[in-house]
Amino acid sequence: MSGHTDMVLVNDDGIRIDGRKCDEKRPIKIEAGVLKNADGSCYLEIGKNKVLCAVYGPRECRPKHMQDPTKAVIQVRYNMQAYSVSDRKRPGTDRRSVEISKLISEALSSVVMTELYPRASIDVYIEILQANAGTRCAGLSAASVALADAGIPMRDLVPAIACGKADGHVVLDLNKEEDNYGQADVPLAIIPSTDEIVLLQMDGNMTREELDRGLDMAFGAAHELNEIQRDALKRRYTEKASKEASE
Numbered sequence: 391m392s393g394h395t396d397m398v399l400v401n402d403d404g405i406r407i408d409g410r411k412c413d414e415k416r417p418i419k420i421e422a423g424v425l426k427n428a429d430g431s432c433y434l435e436i437g438k439n440k441v442l443c444a445v446y447g448p449r450e451c452r453p454k455h456m457q458d459p460t461k462a463v464i465q466v467r468y469n470m471q472a473y474s475v476s477d478r479k480r481p482g483t484d485r486r487s488v489e490i491s492k493l494i495s496e497a498l499s500s501v502v503m504t505e506l507y508p509r510a511s512i513d514v515y516i517e518i519l520q521a522n523a524g525t526r527c528a529g530l531s532a533a534s535v536a537l538a539d540a541g542i543p544m545r546d547l548v549p550a551i552a553c554g555k556a557d558g559h560v561v562l563d564l565n566k567e568e569d570n571y572g573q574a575d576v577p578l579a580i581i582p583s584t585d586e587i588v589l590l591q592m593d594g595n596m597t598r599e600e601l602d603r604g605l606d607m608a609f610g611a612a613h614e615l616n617e618i619q620r621d622a623l624k625r626r627y628t629e630k631a632s633k634e635a636s637e
């Protein structure tokens with residue numbers, strides 16, 4: 391978010407470097423139930439981002455001092471693989487991954503019916519296989535599908551997508567160049583049935599009017615993303631049902 395580059399992020403025709411219009415999100419692909427040994431799982435691509443999410447639980451929370459007698463705790467591990475970025479990333483946990491894990495856990499806690507499972511833990515592993523900006527949104531979008539795939543009761547799914555500003559234009563779903571050299575990045579996650587916001591961050595600067603326009607775009611895109619999440623789960627259930635019927 392330096393805001394300084396000679397690179398043209400949005401050209402005179404309003405087209406971005408990856409060929410998108412300002413209000414266009416990247417292509418999205420979601421598949422539920424991709425891992426045999428996890429309770430729930432999801433593979434998600436948005437543009438060049440590739441994310442795998444696995445869910446275990448609800449199961450007994452360990453260590454015991456982490457237990458909550460009133461509800462399940464959602465333990466999230468967001469992890470960027472060393473090969474996910476152009477320069478090899480130092481493997482392991484860092485401040486950024488701890489912060490992202492925490493905010494994804496908080497967003498998921500708004501929809502998962504944790505009160506049904508006192509003292510339990512729901513473990514969510516998010517692996518960023520390839521990163522191109524927007525991985526916290528991609529990870530969160532994948533995690534809610536994986537939780538639903540695990541059969542964990544939820545009020546709704548959580549679609550997440552960013553808006554922001556690049557070359558003075560309000561844009562949807564920033565790519566890496568826009569994230570690096572644009573003027574603002576605003577990741578958003580919502581509960582589609584109520585339009586409640588469960589994650590909203592802002593890095594950079596925008597006018598209030600620009601932010602309003604950006605959020606309008608991001609809400610619209612989050613609802614579309616929600617349909618893609620639901621389709622992935624429907625496909626998964628149909629596959630499961632036809633497999634069981636043939637057994």
Ligand code: ADP
Nearest residue numbers: 475476477479521522523524525526527566569
């Ligand atoms: P998000 O991926 O949610 O947009 P950031 O804004 O922190 O999160 O990061 C933007 C992008 O910068 C990432 O998607 C990734 O492409 C890149 N990036 C983040 N951390 C690193 C790192 N340690 N090394 C190299 N690239 C990174």
